[in-house]
Amino acid sequence: MSMLNFFRRPRNLTSADSAKERLQILLSHERTDRSSPEYLPMLQRDILEVIQRYMRVGDEGVDIKLERGEELSTLEINIELPGKSGAEARGAA
Amino acid sequence: MAKIIVVTSGKGGVGKTTSTAAIGAGLAMRGKKTVVIDFDVGLRNLDMIMGCERRVVFDFINVIQGDAKIKQALITDRRLENLSILPTSQTRDKDALTKEGVEKVLNELREQFDYIICDSPAGIERGAHLAMYYADEAVVVTNPEVSSVRDSDRVLGLLSAKTNRAEKGEGEVKSHLLLTRYDPARVARGEMMKVDDILEILSIPLLGIIPESTAVLKASNVGTPVTFDTKSNAGKAYEDAVSRLIGEQLEMKIQPERQGLFQRLLRRTA
Numbered sequence: 001m002s003m004l005n006f007f008r009r010p011r012n013l014t015s016a017d018s019a020k021e022r023l024q025i026l027l028s029h030e031r032t033d034r035s036s037p038e039y040l041p042m043l044q045r046d047i048l049e050v051i052q053r054y055m056r057v058g059d060e061g062v063d064i065k066l067e068r069g070e071e072l073s074t075l076e077i078n079i080e081l082p083g084k085s086g087a088e089a090r091g092a093a
Numbered sequence: 094m095a096k097i098i099v100v101t102s103g104k105g106g107v108g109k110t111t112s113t114a115a116i117g118a119g120l121a122m123r124g125k126k127t128v129v130i131d132f133d134v135g136l137r138n139l140d141m142i143m144g145c146e147r148r149v150v151f152d153f154i155n156v157i158q159g160d161a162k163i164k165q166a167l168i169t170d171r172r173l174e175n176l177s178i179l180p181t182s183q184t185r186d187k188d189a190l191t192k193e194g195v196e197k198v199l200n201e202l203r204e205q206f207d208y209i210i211c212d213s214p215a216g217i218e219r220g221a222h223l224a225m226y227y228a229d230e231a232v233v234v235t236n237p238e239v240s241s242v243r244d245s246d247r248v249l250g251l252l253s254a255k256t257n258r259a260e261k262g263e264g265e266v267k268s269h270l271l272l273t274r275y276d277p278a279r280v281a282r283g284e285m286m287k288v289d290d291i292l293e294i295l296s297i298p299l300l301g302i303i304p305e306s307t308a309v310l311k312a313s314n315v316g317t318p319v320t321f322d323t324k325s326n327a328g329k330a331y332e333d334a335v336s337r338l339i340g341e342q343l344e345m346k347i348q349p350e351r352q353g354l355f356q357r358l359l360r361r362t363a
């Protein structure tokens with residue numbers, strides 16, 4: 001490692017550095033996504049199906065959020081549960 | 094009830110996506126609830142310019158095809174909560190866009206937003222046609238250069254004939270000229286057409302003059318609409334254009350490049 005690299009702090013990232021970093025992260029995801037089918041709509045449908053087996057959740061009740069990172073991506077799934085009246089399990093009804 | 098504005102040009106690479114992001118951000122800064130939509134199916138880029146590319150889950154095409162609800166596909170900007178992005182698909186092609194699908198999505202968005210800004214792809218084919226079809230107003234992005242001006246003229250013809258408004262006789266799509274990548278120094282040297290020359294040829298009202306600016310590349314590097322760079326000449330020029338778009342009367346001026354200390358010193362000694 002050269003002295004220059006040693007002293008280069010991430011704080012001093014130029015806008016060009018940030019362009020490169022953003023592209024590397026995005027493209028690594030896009031290249032792998034291209035060879036696999038679009039799974040997110042299917043994942044959403046399956047989640048909804050499973051939840052609906054137990055609870056009355058509307059078709060809009062599932063919200064998927066994704067944040068692609070360099071080493072780690074996070075998938076956040078929010079399910080809006082109905083209020084008291086709709087909360088009784090279907091099996092019991 | 095939102096106003097639908099298409100950002101279009103015919104010619105490629107003149108600054109449509111840059112302008113969509115900048116105008117969208119500018120409107121949101123003025124408190125307007127705004128959504129920007131990427132119509133460039135297969136060549137998604139608005140997400141990068143807006144800086145939300147890592148958060149795309151569902152897209153415009155998913156919504157059109159019923160695989161996702163609009164609410165699920167909209168990405169809220171991290172800086173301004175009244176600014177949203179509807180990204181397009183990177184894997185499909187323009188045939189996935191249908192007139193009925195586009196209309197349905199726009200009608201739903203109309204209820205929730207004040208402004209819907211549609212980033213058109215280059216050309217005059219299906220994608221560009223559908224981007225302008227439901228527009229109430231158009232921002233025609235033009236560079237001071239012969240082929241760009243010619244293509245803008247062609248697009249103005251399409252706007253007045255091949256849109257929903259034109260076909261239904263609901264009045265014209267109000268078109269504005271946005272002159273971008275304008276270089277005053279080259280104009281002064283007679284190397285580039287003057288604003289007045291272009292206005293004389295296209296004869297539509299001028300929304301703004303965006304100078305050629307280093308701030309634009311910098312903003313795209315980091316994924317920030319250039320309007321957020323309020324000190325830059327391009328940012329200020331877009332801010333002015335947005336003021337005119339919402340109906341304010343503003344004197345037209347060409348924003349000078351902000352000079353660094355070094356340049357200012359050079360000037361003083363010169």
Ligand SMILES: Nc1ncnc2c1ncn2[C@@H]1O[C@H](COP(=O)(O)OP(=O)(O)OP(=O)(O)O)[C@@H](O)[C@H]1O
Nearest residue numbers: 105106107108109110111215274304305306309310
């Ligand atoms: N005012 C400006 N000053 C300097 N560079 C600019 C300016 N406006 C746009 N550019 C640059 O021009 C290039 C094209 O811009 P942009 O992607 O916005 O065009 P576009 O019309 O959307 O292109 P396409 O037709 O491919 O969709 C980009 O590299 C952008 O940074």
Ligand SMILES: [Mg+2]
Nearest residue numbers: 109110133138
């Ligand atoms: Mg573009």
